[in-house]
Amino acid sequence: MSINRRQFLKLASVSTILGVGSAAAITSISRSGLEASQSSPDPKGLKAKRWGFVVDVSKLKTEEDYQKCIDACHNIHNVPTLKNPKHEIKWIWKDDYEHTFPNMAEDKIMNKELQEKNFLLFCNHCANPACVRVCPTQATFKRKSDGIVMQDMHRCIGCRFCMAACPFGARSFNYVDPRKDNAIKVENKEFPTRMIGVVEKCTACYERLAVGKQPACAEASDGAIVFGDLEDPKSEVRRLIAEKYTIRRKPELGTQPGIYYVIGGGEHV
Ligand code: SF4
Numbered sequence: 001m002s003i004n005r006r007q008f009l010k011l012a013s014v015s016t017i018l019g020v021g022s023a024a025a026i027t028s029i030s031r032s033g034l035e036a037s038q039s040s041p042d043p044k045g046l047k048a049k050r051w052g053f054v055v056d057v058s059k060l061k062t063e064e065d066y067q068k069c070i071d072a073c074h075n076i077h078n079v080p081t082l083k084n085p086k087h088e089i090k091w092i093w094k095d096d097y098e099h100t101f102p103n104m105a106e107d108k109i110m111n112k113e114l115q116e117k118n119f120l121l122f123c124n125h126c127a128n129p130a131c132v133r134v135c136p137t138q139a140t141f142k143r144k145s146d147g148i149v150m151q152d153m154h155r156c157i158g159c160r161f162c163m164a165a166c167p168f169g170a171r172s173f174n175y176v177d178p179r180k181d182n183a184i185k186v187e188n189k190e191f192p193t194r195m196i197g198v199v200e201k202c203t204a205c206y207e208r209l210a211v212g213k214q215p216a217c218a219e220a221s222d223g224a225i226v227f228g229d230l231e232d233p234k235s236e237v238r239r240l241i242a243e244k245y246t247i248r249r250k251p252e253l254g255t256q257p258g259i260y261y262v263i264g265g266g267e268h269v
């Protein structure tokens with residue numbers, strides 16, 4: 001069943017009145033559900049104190065390597081493909097070294113090969129998220145249990161304060177109705193579509209974590225994106241951060257991004 005905003009509100013109100021409802025539908029799209037999904041009733045649900053990512057760009061060699069990660073995310077989340085590039089909606093995308101690490105762009109000593117690479121970018125699920133601080137409706141909020149920065153499209157009033165505040169361009173605004181003009185080629189009926197006038201972004205595949213699955217981009221990446229608990233010293237992400245030379249985007253801004261990029265092997269930070 002495809003779920004849109006109107007159908008959801010109807011379902012939620014009926015469920016509240018009757019005291020029943022589809023747990024799956026509600027946990028997937030309501031604010032209370034988004035919060036509730038932090039204590040997923042599914043015993044297979046993945047848990048962490050703070051989820052994070054390590055992206056090893058040396059494992060992204062071809063255009064297809066990048067594209068399959070992007071497609072995996074955008075296809076399951078009904079991210080529309082819109083004709084006007086100014087209306088682009090992106091949850092995960094690629095960009096060059098200069099735009100990814102502008103603070104290091106002038107370092108001519110930096111590895112030449114690295115400077116010519118593209119990087120996979122998505123919401124950093126910052127520990128100190130600028131977007132959350134400015135949101136007047138709490139439509140964007142940091143989930144207490146695992147640090148995911150969530151986006152509740154139903155509370156969003158489209159003021160775009162969060163877009164101005166995010167230093168990483170990780171948020172997209174729906175300038176046009178994404179449900180029109182065949183913008184979603186093959187709709188995933190298990191995930192809601194959005195409407196004009198709301199902001200959206202990567203939500204760390206919270207809906208997949210709740211049923212024990214890895215984020216779709218990590219799963220599609222053949223090991224280039226590793227996902228895990230940044231607060232667990234025994235996790236794979238912590239091992240990689242300890243053993244490889246990693247950097248984060250714009251650390252000087254103090255948002256404490258949860259994505260680490262491997263830019264060297266073997267060296268300690
Ligand atoms: S990357 Fe931007 S949108 Fe994501 S948590 Fe950080 S400030 Fe918010």
Ligand code: SF4
Pocket residue numbers: 134135136137138139140155156157158159160161162163198199
């Ligand atoms: S656009 Fe939506 S999520 Fe962003 S600050 Fe405004 S209400 Fe919050």
Ligand code: SF4
Pocket residue numbers: 072073074091092122201202203204205215216217218
């Ligand atoms: S974590 Fe999930 S939502 Fe975020 S970019 Fe990867 S696939 Fe998309």
